[in-house]
Amino acid sequence: MRMSMFMCKQTQPLLNMPSGGGLNLQVLRPPLQKERVVVVMGATGTGKSRLSINLATRFPAEIVNSDKIQVYEGLDVVTNKITEEEMCGVPHHLLGTINPNSDFTANDFRHVASVAVKSISARKKLPIIVGGSNSYIEALIDNENYECCFLWVDVSLPVLNSFVSKRVDRMVDVGMVDEVRNMLNLAADIDYSRGIRRAIGVPEFDRYFRLEPFIDDEERAKLLEEVISDIKNNTRKLARKQLEKIYRLRNIKGWKLHRLDATDVFRKRGKEADEAWDRLVAGPSSVIVSRFLYDVSPKVCGKVAAIRSAMAAAASH
Incomplete structure (x- = not known):
């Protein structure tokens, strides 16, 4: 899902650390x-x-x-x-x-x-x-x-x-739709202004999940494409903000x-x-x-x- 550039490698400090088992930040800051x-x-x-x-x-x-x-x-x-x-x-x-x-x-x-x-x-x-x-x-x-x-x-x-749009596509590929579906309870009114439900990718799916049981495969695919487009647009707006x-x-x-x-x-x-x-x-x-x-x-x-x-x-x- 994420960029493949993450690597866990222990690198050496550019400056010599004080001896005695690591960096003691206490000695690096001025008193008080x-x-x-x-x-x-x-x-x-x-x-x-x-x-x-x-x-x-x-x-x-x-x-x-x-x-x-x-x-x-x-x-x-x-x-x-x-x-x-x-x-x-x-x-x-x-x-x-x-x-x-x-x-x-x-x-x-x-x-x-x-x-x-x-x-x-x-x-x-x-x-x-x-x-x-x-x-x-x-x-x-x-x-x-x-x-x-x-x-x-x-x-x-x-x-x-361009990158965040591709990232949204990868998120869909690894299960974003089911993750949101499993979290939401559409039987009740949902407050999308509080907690994790504010996350981009959650409120956008509301209409999709409510209509999903009543539309055919073609309409469902078209609606899902619209939701994904909204998520990409809202992510781009977030970046600018x-x-x-x-x-x-x-x-x-x-x-x-x-x-x-x-x-x-x-x-x-x-x-x-x-x-x-x-x-x-x-x-x-x-x-x-x-x-x-x-x-x-x-x-x-x-x-x-x-x-x-x-x-x-x-x-x-």
Whole structure:
């Protein structure tokens, strides 16, 4: 179902790690500073999960999922969750753990994710926050005093649109229709504004399942084609919306985002695509994270940064 470029290989750090059994993040941060975190951002389908695994097999790290649909239990195909095999043994937090009927808000995410970050840091590992839900990321960063390294995996929209359309076709091939059918209970009114039912690929099937028993094979195939087209269109709209939020975080809020252009990766296949990924995304990201961890100058984001800016402005008057 997913891109074949996922590979579980333990890579060596680009910089020498301190001796004594691994990277001790405590010695890398200045006194009284809170946790250092790496945030992997990008539109749907750009390879955020793959990059997070690349980094977590290079640095001692654990991953905190920040996708607002993948936090829910169930619908693994529809939500395109990373598989156990693709995790390469890296611990993941907030992935498929929330009751699918609940409404897990950005504020809920902030509370739970901040606890996960503290726990990961306390075990001297690097928290990597990864997902396409920028409202979740923003809620966490704005309310916590973290030192942040933002990695933005970007793919040109025409190339990405083609990829996500093919990904929807693969999802259908591996059982998306039956997965949604088994989850929905059409005997009752369904609220598609809460929980996992908000996922693209669920509400689009409502009309199909309600009409399915009453139409012939030809009509059913035509209706299914329409549903799949709607899912592709809505996924493309989601990608554009996610990009708009990323631009706002960079241009309006002033977040320093390290942009990694993966467009050329998606234009290639097989070994050439893997080599392009390493050259354009995984390799540069590892260098950026190495510098982030070993540079002891603070890069504070969130409330503290805003407070310092306000203090500086006040002092100038």
